[in-house]
Amino acid sequence: MKPLASLLLLLNFCMYAVILGIGGWAMNTAIDHGFVIGPGLRLPAHFSPIYFPMGNAATGFFVTFALLAAVAGAASAISGLNHIRSWSAESLGAASSAAVFAWSLTILAMGFACKEIALDYRNTRLITMEAFFIILSATQLIYIFAIHGAVSTR
Template identity: 40%
Template sequence: MASVGLGRGLATPLLAINFALYLVAAILAGWALNRNFDAAINRGEGAVGNNVTQGFFLPVALIACMVGLASVLAGLHHMRVFRSESLAAAAATSLIAWLLVLLAMGLACKQIHTGGNRPRRLKVVEAFIIILALFELLYLLSLHLGFGRAGSHHGAGTGIGMGGVGHGHGHGHGSHDPSIPAHNHEHHVDYGRHTDMKIPVGHVHNPAHPTTV
């Protein structure tokens, strides 16, 4: 239970941090992509970045930010209901977002290595993408720390219900004590466990000794 509380306590602030980072990175990446679109038709102040920026980094960064925001929304829903079904959705979207952020981080590193016209806003996008690769991984690990609580809570409810039905069925139809004969309306068929139980005549037919009318 301590690890479950730790996982839930870590996931909540990580959701807030990831939401802020994804939102700012998406806004700045959208600004840079819009500026490059305007530069392609001879409008605006000119393109930013290099060949990696215009063709690869900005589109992948925007997609990663959108999927990351979706993982934040799924995580908020999971923190509210905290069940195994919501955990599956939150963990799946977080894993996809983390893989996309890793791809964007690799392109950001290539862009930094290549150089070119990189204004301050574009450098902020690069830094946020690299930071998000770590924070998204931490959030994904914190979700798996809470897996035991969410899964056991759902399973415990099902198990108790099944046990309760079985317990009530046993008390309603008779006792398993060999000294107490079974009722006439019951058919106790148990192979190997209650061999000393007295079974009323006519309940189990022996093929070797057919009954005559």
């Protein structure tokens, strides 16, 4: 189980890093092209503080939770690296709790990705993030099972 867990750990970390890059680009674009309220201007009737010009109504929520899930996933990969290195019952608790927390945020972001797919109209970078979250929802769960697989107690 240790080689499988190592492979999944590396794969998940790389995918979370790509999501952080694309999500950072989306957040930067949203900040640069957001609505500016100046003196004498009023908010539009359907103003949303989470406005992203490159997608649809679900994009703001998807990108926000994608960034949170990617940070938690990268942190769980660091904790998982320590567990893979020692592969003992003492390091299992930290690695598994971080992995389960990252997986739950990944599932939440995948739900917003599914909503974004249902609403249509998005660019290729957002499509890439959606695909990565669909893949990560499975690979992170398999990783959780793999690290629980054959931990030896000393």
